Amino acid sequence: MKNTSYPYQFQPAKVRSELVRMFPISLFVVAFGAAFGLAAAQEGLAPLESLLMSTLVFAGASQFAAIDMWGAEVPVIPVMVVVFAINSRHLLMGASLYPMLRDVAPAKRYGLLLLLTDANWAVSAQEYQSGRRNLEVILGGGLVLWLAWIVGTWLGAYFGGLLQNPKSFGMDMVLGCFLLAMALGGKKNPRVLVAWALAAVASLAAWKWLPANTHVVAGALAGGVVGFFWLEKKPVDERAGEEPA
Amino acid sequence: MTIETTTTGVLALIVIMTLVTLVTRFGGVFIMSFVRISPRIESFINTMASSVLIAIIVPMAFGGDAGALAALSVTAVAMLVLRKPLPAIAAGILAAALVRYLFQTIPG
Numbered sequence: 001m002k003n004t005s006y007p008y009q010f011q012p013a014k015v016r017s018e019l020v021r022m023f024p025i026s027l028f029v030v031a032f033g034a035a036f037g038l039a040a041a042q043e044g045l046a047p048l049e050s051l052l053m054s055t056l057v058f059a060g061a062s063q064f065a066a067i068d069m070w071g072a073e074v075p076v077i078p079v080m081v082v083v084f085a086i087n088s089r090h091l092l093m094g095a096s097l098y099p100m101l102r103d104v105a106p107a108k109r110y111g112l113l114l115l116l117t118d119a120n121w122a123v124s125a126q127e128y129q130s131g132r133r134n135l136e137v138i139l140g141g142g143l144v145l146w147l148a149w150i151v152g153t154w155l156g157a158y159f160g161g162l163l164q165n166p167k168s169f170g171m172d173m174v175l176g177c178f179l180l181a182m183a184l185g186g187k188k189n190p191r192v193l194v195a196w197a198l199a200a201v202a203s204l205a206a207w208k209w210l211p212a213n214t215h216v217v218a219g220a221l222a223g224g225v226v227g228f229f230w231l232e233k234k235p236v237d238e239r240a241g242e243e244p245a
Numbered sequence: 246m247t248i249e250t251t252t253t254g255v256l257a258l259i260v261i262m263t264l265v266t267l268v269t270r271f272g273g274v275f276i277m278s279f280v281r282i283s284p285r286i287e288s289f290i291n292t293m294a295s296s297v298l299i300a301i302i303v304p305m306a307f308g309g310d311a312g313a314l315a316a317l318s319v320t321a322v323a324m325l326v327l328r329k330p331l332p333a334i335a336a337g338i339l340a341a342a343l344v345r346y347l348f349q350t351i352p353g
Contacts, residue, residue: 024331028338049255056263066262073247074258083262087269089297094273096294099282101274113270118301125294168349170341173316176305177337180320181330183298192295199296200303207304216300223296228289 008103010136018123018140025119026148028174029060031166033152036063038160040153043070047157054153058117058146062086065213085213092220093121100124100133115142118175122182129187191230199223311348316341 033054040050045067057063062083069079094101094113101109112135120141127134166172186192203219210218248254280286306317320337327333 025334044250045255046252049252049259052256053259053262056259057266059266062262062266066258070250073249074254076246076248076258076261079258080261080265083265084269087266089301090266090269091273091276092293092297094270095277096273096290096297098274098277099287099290102278102282109274110271113274114267116270122298125297129291129295167312168342168345170312170316170338170345173309173313173338173341174334176302176313177316177320177334178330179298180302180317180337181324181333183295183302184321184324185328185330186295192292195292195296196299199299203300203303204307207308215304216297219300219303220293220297223299224289224293227292228285231284231288 006103006105006108008100008133008135010139014134014136015140018120018134018137019144020140022120022123022137022141022144025174025178026144028171029119029145029148030152030155031169031171032060032174033149033154034156034160035152035166035171036060036067037153037156037158039064039156040067041157041160043067045070045157047154050153050157051150054149057083058114058149059083059087059090060149082213085211088213089118089216089220090116092217092224093118093125096125097121097128097135097138100128100135104135112138112142115139115146117142117145119145119178122179126182126186189232191226191232194230195223195226198226310345312341312345315344 036054037047037050040053040063041047045053053063065082065086066079069075069082094116097116101112104112115138120137123137123141124134127137183196199219199222202222203215206218207215248258250258282290302317306314309317316337319340320333323333323336324330
């Protein structure tokens with residue numbers, strides 16, 4: 001049952017327009033990156049080291065958490081556990097794009113995932129809900145966000161004093177506000193609202209009682225269960241038969 | 246097991262973090278490539294996707310300060326009224342900055 005042809009066609013013009021579209025958000029990512037560069041410098045990381053980390057890891061929240069555990073010696077397993085837990089949402093994010101990604105050749109598919117991050121994923125996933133297939137935002141948006149994260153880290157590592165307290169400018173809320181706007185801009189029906197309610201309760205319960213950083217996965221899976229048992233009655237335009245003829 | 250933060254030690258830690266993150270980036274898609282996407286699985290994936298957003302935001306609101314709460318509520322209202330993400334996000338960030346500024350300047 002292997003799909004041997006990969007019909008997804010990337011449109012270069014759309015990749016560019018998605019890059020431009022994510023540019024305003026990427027300015028905030030620069031500020032967030034600067035905060036990381038500064039925090040890393042204060043923990044004793046050389047500028048090149050934090051730059052390398054941002055370039056390769058490209059997952060802000062987990063980098064902040066790892067830096068929190070920095071010292072003369074760093075415990076390896078706890079760092080791995082924390083990084084995995086915080087980034088485990090990528091597992092679900094990637095899975096949610098699979099209906100599109102399966103139409104992309106494996107090398108490109110996994111290449112794209114290198115650029116997967118919350119903001120470009122949120123756009124792509126929300127558009128997919130409204131029937132639009134947009135992997136260009138993963139590529140174009142991911143590139144600009146990745147560069148912004150690197151530039152920001154560089155600024156913070158060398159000129160950390162410029163932005164002493166990014167929180168006082170609300171910079172820590174950029175991602176939260178962005179994701180909220182994406183959620184509210186998406187499709188809303190009773191099924192989605194029930195899923196959200198369950199996701200909210202489950203994530204709060206996990207946040208309170210389960211090990212740290214498990215709340216995103218717990219809430220998302222709880223919301224998914226609603227979808228598993230409550231199928232939407234599909235309108236006439238059945239989109240399932242998308243296999244190439 | 247600990248790693249000393251010498252230059253090689255830091256490099257090793259960065260490589261380890263990169264590999265762990267790669268597992269999370271690739272893992273979901275890799276597993277899905279063995280799953281037949283039935284309408285039920287597709288429905289699971291779709292509600293899960295928007296639930297990811299909720300599961301990030303709700304604990305953020307509950308655990309955050311007044312500024313965080315202001316940012317999220319203003320973004321929500323602005324988004325529902327204007328239906329445009331960028332102004333809604335900008336308004337939210339402004340609200341956080343404003344609330345934090347006001348609270349800081351309260352005497353005492």
